[in-house]
Amino acid sequence: MKNFLNNIREKKPLIHCITNYVTANDVANSLIGVGASPIMADEFEEVSDITKISNALLVNLGTLNLRTIKSMKLALKTANENNIITVLDPVGVGASGIRNKTAIELIENFKFSVIRGNISEIKFLNGEDGVVKGVDANLADLNDDLNNKVRIAKSLSKKTGAVVMISGKIDVISDCENSYICKNGTSMMSDVSGSGCMLGGIVAAFCAANDENLKASLMAVGLMGLAGEFARGGSVLSAIGNFTFKNNLIDEIYLMDDEKLQNGIKIEKFY
Amino acid sequence: MKNFLNNIREKKPLIHCITNYVTANDVANSLIGVGASPIMADEFEEVSDITKISNALLVNLGTLNLRTIKSMKLALKTANENNIITVLDPVGVGASGIRNKTAIELIENFKFSVIRGNISEIKFLNGEDGVVKGVDANLADLNDDLNNKVRIAKSLSKKTGAVVMISGKIDVISDCENSYICKNGTSMMSDVSGSGCMLGGIVAAFCAANDENLKASLMAVGLMGLAGEFARGGSVLSAIGNFTFKNNLIDEIYLMDDEKLQNGIKIEKFY
Amino acid sequence: MKNFLNNIREKKPLIHCITNYVTANDVANSLIGVGASPIMADEFEEVSDITKISNALLVNLGTLNLRTIKSMKLALKTANENNIITVLDPVGVGASGIRNKTAIELIENFKFSVIRGNISEIKFLNGEDGVVKGVDANLADLNDDLNNKVRIAKSLSKKTGAVVMISGKIDVISDCENSYICKNGTSMMSDVSGSGCMLGGIVAAFCAANDENLKASLMAVGLMGLAGEFARGGSVLSAIGNFTFKNNLIDEIYLMDDEKLQNGIKIEKFY
Numbered sequence: 001m002k003n004f005l006n007n008i009r010e011k012k013p014l015i016h017c018i019t020n021y022v023t024a025n026d027v028a029n030s031l032i033g034v035g036a037s038p039i040m041a042d043e044f045e046e047v048s049d050i051t052k053i054s055n056a057l058l059v060n061l062g063t064l065n066l067r068t069i070k071s072m073k074l075a076l077k078t079a080n081e082n083n084i085i086t087v088l089d090p091v092g093v094g095a096s097g098i099r100n101k102t103a104i105e106l107i108e109n110f111k112f113s114v115i116r117g118n119i120s121e122i123k124f125l126n127g128e129d130g131v132v133k134g135v136d137a138n139l140a141d142l143n144d145d146l147n148n149k150v151r152i153a154k155s156l157s158k159k160t161g162a163v164v165m166i167s168g169k170i171d172v173i174s175d176c177e178n179s180y181i182c183k184n185g186t187s188m189m190s191d192v193s194g195s196g197c198m199l200g201g202i203v204a205a206f207c208a209a210n211d212e213n214l215k216a217s218l219m220a221v222g223l224m225g226l227a228g229e230f231a232r233g234g235s236v237l238s239a240i241g242n243f244t245f246k247n248n249l250i251d252e253i254y255l256m257d258d259e260k261l262q263n264g265i266k267i268e269k270f271y
Numbered sequence: 272m273k274n275f276l277n278n279i280r281e282k283k284p285l286i287h288c289i290t291n292y293v294t295a296n297d298v299a300n301s302l303i304g305v306g307a308s309p310i311m312a313d314e315f316e317e318v319s320d321i322t323k324i325s326n327a328l329l330v331n332l333g334t335l336n337l338r339t340i341k342s343m344k345l346a347l348k349t350a351n352e353n354n355i356i357t358v359l360d361p362v363g364v365g366a367s368g369i370r371n372k373t374a375i376e377l378i379e380n381f382k383f384s385v386i387r388g389n390i391s392e393i394k395f396l397n398g399e400d401g402v403v404k405g406v407d408a409n410l411a412d413l414n415d416d417l418n419n420k421v422r423i424a425k426s427l428s429k430k431t432g433a434v435v436m437i438s439g440k441i442d443v444i445s446d447c448e449n450s451y452i453c454k455n456g457t458s459m460m461s462d463v464s465g466s467g468c469m470l471g472g473i474v475a476a477f478c479a480a481n482d483e484n485l486k487a488s489l490m491a492v493g494l495m496g497l498a499g500e501f502a503r504g505g506s507v508l509s510a511i512g513n514f515t516f517k518n519n520l521i522d523e524i525y526l527m528d529d530e531k532l533q534n535g536i537k538i539e540k541f542y
Numbered sequence: 543m544k545n546f547l548n549n550i551r552e553k554k555p556l557i558h559c560i561t562n563y564v565t566a567n568d569v570a571n572s573l574i575g576v577g578a579s580p581i582m583a584d585e586f587e588e589v590s591d592i593t594k595i596s597n598a599l600l601v602n603l604g605t606l607n608l609r610t611i612k613s614m615k616l617a618l619k620t621a622n623e624n625n626i627i628t629v630l631d632p633v634g635v636g637a638s639g640i641r642n643k644t645a646i647e648l649i650e651n652f653k654f655s656v657i658r659g660n661i662s663e664i665k666f667l668n669g670e671d672g673v674v675k676g677v678d679a680n681l682a683d684l685n686d687d688l689n690n691k692v693r694i695a696k697s698l699s700k701k702t703g704a705v706v707m708i709s710g711k712i713d714v715i716s717d718c719e720n721s722y723i724c725k726n727g728t729s730m731m732s733d734v735s736g737s738g739c740m741l742g743g744i745v746a747a748f749c750a751a752n753d754e755n756l757k758a759s760l761m762a763v764g765l766m767g768l769a770g771e772f773a774r775g776g777s778v779l780s781a782i783g784n785f786t787f788k789n790n791l792i793d794e795i796y797l798m799d800d801e802k803l804q805n806g807i808k809i810e811k812f813y
Contacts, residue, residue, distance in 0.1 A: 014752065020311070021292040021295055021311075021563040022295045022296055022299050023296060023299075025296065025564055025565060025567065025568070025735060025736070026296070027733065028564050028565075028735035028736075028789070029784060029785055030734050030781075032733055032734070032784060033733075033783065033784055033785075037678050038735065039634060039637065039638075040562070040563075040604070041563050041634070041638070041663050042603050042605065043605075043606060043607040043640060044608075044640065045607060045608065045639070045640040046638035046640040046641060047635075049637065049638035049639055049640075050637060050638055053637065062311070062689045063311050063312065063313065064313075064314060065313065065314040065338070066314060066315075067317065069608070083421035090312060092312070092649060095310070095312075095317075095320065095321060095324065096312070096316075096317035096320035096321055097316070097318075097320055098314060098316040098317040099317060099319065111617065113390050136308050187794055190299065191303055191304075191525070192303070193296060193300050193303060193309065194296070194299075197640050198431050225428070240522065241304065241519075241521060241522025241523065241524070241525035241526050242300060242303060242304055242518075242521065242522070242525045243300055243304075243517075243518050243519075243521035243522050244518060246300070246785075247518060247786060247789060248783075248786075250783060250784065250785035251782065251783025251784070251785050252783065254733070254782070254783035254784045255783050255786070290561040290580070291568055292566055292568060292582075293566045293582050294570075295568050296567065297567070332584065333582070334584065334585075335581050336584065336585040336609070337585060337586075337587065351546065363581060363583070365590035366581070366583075366588075366591065366592060367583070367591035367592055368585075368587070368588065368591055369585060369587040369588040369591075370588060407579050407640065413678060422690045437558070462570065462574055462575075462796070464567060464570035464571050464574060464580065465567070465570075480543075512575065512790075512792060512793025512794065512795070512796035512797050513571060513574060513792065513793070514571055514575075514789050514792035514793050514796070515574055515789060515790075515793050517571070518789060
């Protein structure tokens with residue numbers, strides 16, 4: 001587990017992002033921060049060309065529309081045919097019929113390397129009850145205990161073959177066999193629009209430049225949480241707002257290296 | 272007038288935003304700053320679902336297109352049928368035929384809780400002359416005296432039933448009976464893309480979590496201006512650029528509380 | 543060459559931007575920074591109205607789609623008919639069939655005042671080999687020597703009549719007769735999503751408010767590079783991340799004046 005981040009910076013993988021316009025800039029700059037090269041492209045006529053030259057494809061459902069849904073499907077088909085890493089970020093699934101239908105079609109018809117969402121989104125994909133309130137996890141779901149979250153992640157992983165990642169105060173990362181939790185992070189992460197979207201992109205970059213998707217995903221989650229800790233700062237005196245926190249967060253992603261990451265990461269196997 | 276902001280933070284209203292891609296991120300983060308939960312969604316097939324679970328709907332005409340105009344109308348219909356707060360931000364109305372036509376159709380066919388614009392945009396909606404130059408108010412309009420602005424706001428309020436808000440050096444807020452002015456703010460507000468868009472979102476959040484739209488609107492305008500004053504800083508020495516100012520502005524929105532707001536707000540009844 | 547920037551701040555030109563949603567906010571705020579008034583509008587039904595009242599039109603191919611391609615063409619037709627400044631930023635050309643086809647159609651059918659891109663993009667437009675990797679220049683192209691870059695810029699200028707600008711460690715700016723290089727800048731420029739897009743907008747503003755497109759372009763390139771130097775800071779100690787750098791960059795654009803620009807600009811005629 002020594003050179004995950006450095007591998008990205010050496011290989012400079014191209015990450016094709018079909019993502020929402022709310023956080024696209026933050027996703028682009030955090031991808032540059034880890035050493036990847038982002039390209040946002042959602043036109044049906046070109047996504048196949050773009051995916052083919054990319055090392056990973058990120059599909060994020062925020063601000064989806066009928067045009068981009070078609071593009072997502074074609075890009076995913078192309079990625080699967082060419083064994084390209086695919087990451088699904090099912091933003092807001094549960095909140096509308098079209099998001100639900102789209103997310104289910106995507107996981108039924110395409111293979112994902114990683115699926116990342118909050119607990120409400122992942123529960124929905126796993127076919128469990130839950131009322132999603134917009135793009136945030138609902139309170140009842142947030143109170144799910146860790147055992148239940150791990151069960152859900154593992155279950156969805158078994159169904160899809162993807163590494164499943166549930167973002168939250170404690171993150172859960174699981175494939176169909178092994179589960180991990182990550183205790184890095186800060187509560188300010190949820191005061192920022194797009195910290196989840198950025199993580200989706202970063203996971204794609206880690207998987208594109210490293211061999212094992214589960215390990216790469218663990219390091220990506222750890223990096224995001226650790227950068228959040230650094231961004232928040234240690235002192236109670238340093239009251240900062242959510243926007244400065246977001247700026248710092250992307251800066252800390254850019255300034256991270258494998259040594260800092262190894263030293264700060266708090267990931268445990270979950271039995 | 273004690274707990275306007277706290278009410279948002281307790282109720283965490285969901286704000287459905289159909290807004291432009293230029294400032295969507297700032298709108299999202301400033302909504303999180305006041306304690307609301309933003310969701311940007313503009314696909315025709317889902318806006319009705321999203322509006323139904325929301326506490327307010329923001330319709331902002333910047334970067335509109337024929338697809339999103341259809342979505343705006345369906346979302347507004349849904350909001351009106353379900354008595355959900357609606358805010359119109361007629362960005363750039365006057366600058367193109369399609370914006371003019373759309374804005375007029377919207378105010379003729381749907382009920383708005385609040386309409387917020389610059390003086391040129393509000394004059395256009397009120398059927399008065401004025402040459403809009405892009406998305407900024409024109410100089411002649413900016414020199415309109417306060418009496419005239421209040422007259423226009425009140426007139427548009429009478430026609431539409433909405434609280435009407437004219438942003439400017441001195442903001443005017445009026446319903447068909449009472450008019451107020453707000454003297455908070457700084458000239459740097461106009462050096463930032465999106466300060467108006469953010470205010471549109473924040474007004475929606477204030478109205479969603481508080482009872483009276485006029486009072487809620489006053490507090491929203493006051494908060495925005497006061498956050499601008501804090502963001503600018505008191506010292507002439509602290510020369511900052513417009514982007515740092517924008518960062519600070521969102522930070523100060525996030526760091527605001529009802530006590531600071533009560534103490535700093537400069538709102539007067541206009542007779 | 544005394545008052546290029548001041549001319550923008552006095553005339554406040556309206557810049558119609560058909561640009562990507564990834565960096566639209568940064569383009570808007572950097573345009574405000576130099577004193578221009580940005581308007582982003584990409585709906586076919588309104589671009590003609592908007593271009594007509596504008597002083598320059600920026601067409602940026604990032605996140606293009608079939609709808610916006612139609613809008614770009616109509617806006618360019620309107621701009622050419624009305625002798626309005628036009629700037630082309632062929633983001634990612636070479637990376638997909640539709641971008642290639644679009645870019646070629648645009649330079650064959652419309653007149654551009656300025657074309658700005660990285661070396662790979664400009665080579666593609668000039669009909670030369672080169673494998674574009676996403677939106678970044680490829681390594682082989684980056685190692686092209688200066689003589690070759692100048693040759694390419696001049697060649698494309700002869701074909702199109704546009705001032706051609708190749709962004710890179712050393713920028714090349716050429717019309718069909720004279721060529722210049724600009725040595726301002728810092729390597730951090732390429733660690734930010736959108737520094738090229740911002741420059742595209744700023745060039746449009748400089749040309750809109752000043753007479754000679756070549757000279758105006760030189761000053762715009764110099765301003766961007768110099769703002770980058772200021773944003774980076776002089777000290778090795780001041781380690782900052784790419785997002786703070788971007789914030790500083792826009793701030794320094796806003797804080798620039800003609801005197802600082804004259805004193806710091808490093809532009810040389812290339813023989």
